[in-house]
Amino acid sequence: MPELTGWAWALLALAAVVVGLSKTAVPGAGTIAVAIFAAVLPARQSTGVLLLLLILADLFAVAMYRRHADWKALVRLAPAVVVGVLLGVVFLWFADDVWVKRTIGVILLGVIAITLLRRRLQAGAGADTGSHRIAAATYGSLGGFTTMVANAAGPVMSMYFLAARFEVKAFLGTAAWFFAIVNVFKVPFSIGLGIITVPGLLIDLVLAPLVIVAAFFGRWLADRMPQQLFEKLVIVFTIVGAVYLLVS
Template identity: 75%
Template sequence: MPELAWYAWAALALASVIIGLSKTAVPGAGTLAVALFAAALPARASTGTILLLLIVADIFAVTMYRRDANWRALLRLAPAVVAGILVGAVFLAFADDLWVKRTIGAILLAVIAITLLRRRMGAAVSETGPHRVAAAAYGASSGFTTMVANAAGPVMSMYFLAARFPVKEFLGTAAWFFAIVNIAKVPFSVGIGIITPASLLIDVVLAPGVVIGALVGGWIAGRIDQVLFERLVIGFTILGALYLLVS
């Protein structure tokens, strides 16, 4: 078991609960978990460690929304997503911890900007609808972002918003998308050495937090003040991203 300070374990435990919440109640909150993991662990190790916990949370999301996916939209995205994952895998194979850390920080800030832009431009984007160029751009961006930083949630949320999916179709398509993509990333992550026996041990310790977060998220969905919670998530994620960029 890796030797970590108590505050590092506390950050990881909090992040594991947030991962569960992000999949069942608060889409986009996972960016805060990414920042906490990258702050508590070496940057490359954080990417591999958080991936398996995301898959645990994906199981809950797929179980809840398994019949609501838009498979045509997923197939449209597939080629660009695969290309983005391959580019991200090559980047991780050659980049050192400092570059990965800085890149994760920059990606998180970009993700926040996309989320805010989605809020401001949501209606206009919805009117245009998705098309092949949009599918290629969002797919490639999400593939690279998810491979390098596991932070493609807001990118895909904007695409699904543009598709004007009903709520359940939105959640179901996102659930299946991330379940498939995260599982597909496992061989690449093992091959470039960011999933290790040490990361597996950390995942075993933290997995109960993901389960708790997913169950609590299912209970509080529809009861929490979403606007306030998202503002808090954005604020903390900005702090986490800035920490990664300057530390």
């Protein structure tokens, strides 16, 4: 077991709770967990440890919201996401931690600005098929890239699903399947890059129960959350995550 202080374990426990909640109630909040893990553990190790906890939370999110997914949206995203993940693998070979954080922070802020602008321009009018395809290509490639390099695609994809105006359950169900598939797809690459390690697996075993409890609490919370509050929380957590990555 890695040697960590009591404060370090407390922070990791908090991050594990955030992981569970982000998958079943508050998308975008997962960036806070990314920040905590990166602050407590070495950067590369933190990515691997967090990835396995995210997959665990994904399993519960899929079980809870499996009937609410929009599979047409997922199919539109698939090609761009694969391209983004592969670009992320290449990027990880050359970029240091500072470049990774700054790049993702800039991407997130840009995505927020574009999403809010799109919603204002499309107010009262439906988007055509072409705009759906452009949005899927843009958000999908950015989501694949950011999830590979830092497990930080939550805010990116939250902006995509928010722009598509999904109601709470459809949002959570589509996001659950999206991340479950993408995160499992990332595992072989993460092993090859040396990101997933045995000490990291031991940390995951300790934190896993907290992820599970938080996931069930998130499910309870989602049933009681108004749509307007849900959308505001998504935007706020996305901005917080982006700013942290830029200034840390």
